[in-house]
Amino acid sequence: MCHHNGTIAVGKKEIECICPPPWDGRFCERLACWRKTIPTQQHRYRNNGDHCICGNHYSGENCDVVKSCLNEGKLENGKCNCRDGWHGELCDKRCPKGHVTEFENEYLKQ
Template sequence: MNGTLENCEKFNKEEKDPEYEEFRCRSLRVNGEVRDGVCQCKPNWKGPICNEYHGCEEGQSLYGSVCTNNVCQHGGSLAVGKKLIECICPVPWDGRNCERLACWRKTDHGAEKRFRNAGDKCVCSNYYKGESCDEIISCLNGGTLDGSRCKCPDNFGGEICEKKCPKGMVTCSTCSLQVFGSILVTLMYFLFSR
């Protein structure tokens, strides 16, 4: 309804459910209380989850008993999580309060080595260049650059030869096929053994 995890059916009822109102104040509000049978923000608190204190300056929240900068840093926003009130962090920030630079969040799974942290910004790692750090400029583990791709030595694979193949596997493709084959055999056994 208003940016929180409300049970819409119960939220929209004209007659409020006392049990749901108690749950709402206890679980979905930072500073809520039940008054006249309805979950409301405590005095001097506002916002969809009662997390904004009226007495603090713009851009600040009450933390403990002191007005401080909002808990969520770097443009993060407060939201109701699975168990707690938490910060939703914009890429590339991470951490409970969006305080930690996490450049790996800028890439797809498996390409985490493209960026590295440099103070308060992300830059390309030593093996990449370009605006999106997607151009390979060198390889790991004795790999050689062949055009825009790494040619990996035996026992290594991956985009920049960063992955060591399992024992007994010589090349990346054999390694990948062997792992995929093992998963497929396991899945087929599980499906047909019942």
């Protein structure tokens, strides 16, 4: 019943499947590459038919090598150095109002 090595389970109202990453859906029938990462890294992979490939800004065997940044961020030593007002692995997230990149980077290290 479950595709892609999913495990059958009894849900709240019906039988469903517990899917291994990167599969999703009631029967593990839907490719969901975002499931291979943590929420802050959801852009590392993207769907490509029936398999996952690296997102536009990543490369490497595990799509863990940053190759470009967003919002005028500068790639330095494999990491994005974000301009004021942006943070995140790719400089893809706006800083909260009143905060700048340096604050966010220090906050995220804690």
